[in-house]
Amino acid sequence: MSEKLMVKGTEAIGESAIRAGCRHYFGYPITPQSELTEYMARRLPKIGGVFLQAESEVAVVNMLYGVSCVGKRVMTSTSSPGFSLMQEGISYMACAELPAVFVNVMRGGPGLGDIQPAQGDYFQATKGGGHGDYRMIVLAPSTLQEAVDLTYISFDIAEKYRNPVLILADGMIGQMMEPVEFPEFVDVEKLKEPDWILNGADGRDPRRITSFDIDPHNLEKIILHLMEKYRKAEENEKRWEDFMVDDAEYLFVAYGTMARILKTVVKLARKEGIKVGLIRPITLWPFPYERIEEMAERVGFILAVEMSTGQMVEDVRLAVKGKTEVLFYGRPGGVIPSPFEVLEVLKKYVKKVRV
């Protein structure tokens, strides 16, 4: 393994993608992720890769569609408004079963919003985003090392399920610097070409990749096939981290940067005698419902904390099935709750329960 390098989040994701064998990147500038696009612009031409700055995010996602059709690993990165523009293409790719990796470095929204870290795109990421019955597998790193590790495996996951995968980061993960260890380079030459790609009907019948069937009964079959894959992803891909939950009397649920901040809150609270733990979903879809349900049976309440007005908390409620109280605290618009702020909220609720 290589030594640790001090890198910026966006660049860590870019380098990890390259090491995973991605040689095709299409992007459009948008804060706070432009450094990733710049990194790929510098790096890819030197290793025989393809970098292209497209005319829009709408074009970007369709370029990914094209690359994926011919069977190459491909990726893009954007931030919230840009990710909205990609939803059309992602819906098409999900139905056409085209693997690709997307990175959304979330900023404050809705609308043009601002350029500070936020988590307001949870619904868009996990509940569809585009039209129709489909899912994206969503991975949410909370450290740069995890961003590297998740990016590295995201291509395999995308190919395994023939489905777009999303790395859902926020401006904090994108912009901060941390020491990371990079994985080994995948030998691109040794990557197996899938047997469904478009590479010319030479000695075989033509292949068609479409997200289209005019016959509703056929389309239903296609969608049920997608759902079958999603059930498998739900069985195999759920990832989460337990943090100080063994003796927990109260539980936080948070992801990404917010979860990282809550680890500090957990330690601060425990110094004051409040036994609180944290479950940090790493896959936001599929969401670790069962793990949270288990914990719900043991704790006085669950406090979901988000850098939004409350989106993931709806999945927490679905997981809990009324077995404990689900509370919420959040700051939207690019405001990041401080550890002391959340600690005060926790103490307020603990006081209520104890009384």
Add this chain to the structure above:
Amino acid sequence: MKNAEKLKTVVFLKRPESLTDKEFTYCPGCHHGIVHRLVAEVIDELKIRERTILVAPVGCSVFAYEFFNVDGTVAPHGRAPAVATGMKRARPDLVVFTYQGDGDLAAIGTSEIIHAANRGERITVIFINNAVYGMTGGQMAPTTLIGMKTTTSPYGRDEKRDGYPIHIPEMLKEFKGVAFLARTTVSDPVEVIRTKNAIKKAFLAQINDLGLGLVEVLSACPTGWGMDPVEATRWVKEVFSKEYKTGVFVDKVK
């Protein structure tokens, strides 16, 4: 008898290998079928069928992938040039062509075609201009003539409200990335041959690594226009091509 035999071999050409056996589902008198056949003949003659990829559009020719005996996909509405760009950048050895209508290319997809042309993407674009959105039932297109009645311009296209007919080759001809650019019709046998030659050059622009090749074919939509096939073909020649002048705008293939 001898002459009849000869005539048979001349007139009843065999089906191009680049077409499947599936019968066209287009309306009677629609020109898509003629253009499909010409594209298939060109692919056969250039011997590129085994490495050609079709990017079909949204619109009447959404089913094009069923008719061409090549690998293919269907792009989101207007996005075919972006999809083709991704394919060609990743696999420059493949021959990639898009087949797009006027709503697809000249309305919702203007951004994608303009930037693909400006980058000089090594792709071939077959652009069918029939002045209406055919698939959705004959609505006004960006290429609809002034005064022309459609289901969304029931009193005629009014330039004050709807703007003017859009001329794609005239727009793209200044782009240095474009290597071949022509507008043709298939409304008589001579024009059919011209169209085929233009399509061939539009493929050669890609194959010879010169830039983007595009052929706009003025086509009849008898259903959308409320005309019979003969009348519609005559209208292409006598009215439609007065607004949209045929000819070669760029030819770096020579």
